[in-house]
Amino acid sequence: MIIALLCCATLSFSGFAANPQSGTSLGLNQLKQSESVLNAPATKQPANSVTTHTPVQQENITILKQDSGINISIMNITFAVSPTYGSAQAVKFTAPKSGWKLESILIMATDGWNASSKKSPKPLPFAIEIRDANLRLIYHFADTQLPYFTSSQGIRMTGVEVPDILVSGDFFVCFYGYRSLGLAAEIQNATGDSYLFDKVAGRLYSYRLPMKNNQTLPINWLMRVAGR
Secondary structure (H helix, E strand, C coil), rough: CCCEEEEEEHHHHHHHHCCCCCEEEEEEHHHHHHEEEEEEEEECCCCCCCCCCEEEECCCCCEECCCCCHHHCCCCEEEECCCCCCCCEEEEEEECCCCCCEEEEEEEEECCCCCCCCCCCCCCCEEEEEEECCCCCCCCCCCHHHHHCCCCCCCCCEEEEEEEEEEEEEEEEEEECCCCCEEEEECCCCCCCCEEEECCEEEEEEEECCCCCHHHEEEEEEEEEEEC
């Protein structure tokens, strides 16, 4: 039920224009070769910090969105791989109440394979972590991308159910694509809640997507969570 609610948005992608106003047409190889822009380590916000995001209530399930919240089918979206093998693309969420039960994570990503590919897709590892406001590990999940992010259409939004996890205040969802999977990034209406997490250093960094002519854009990683 939770997965169905999370995936209720209609997806329609006919391609991405190669300019900042309409997304970026970058393949995974190009993304891997580009330099990611890391700013200074992100300043930790207190758990009770004010947020402009209103949880979406559907039946008895609450869906948290830290992107702009507009219909996904009309978002300007590109895909980006993590800059290093050990770094994760991370989104900060705030539990709507103390002891909120996190039950599912929704992620849009691609492995670059589609129906026009001449070869069968190869299994590639990925991992998802949930960390508390102090970046301490709460939960770790790992698998290969085939049942989650491989699609004949080239892009897939998938829900990953997790054991019921009680969270309070701020927490982070971290996605490790290990430089093989591209995570969807909304390139307009940045909310300031998307980061890169360096697992080795245990530090969180603000992030801007590199564009042409040495320009950069703030982005929203397209990850959402659901619980009750």
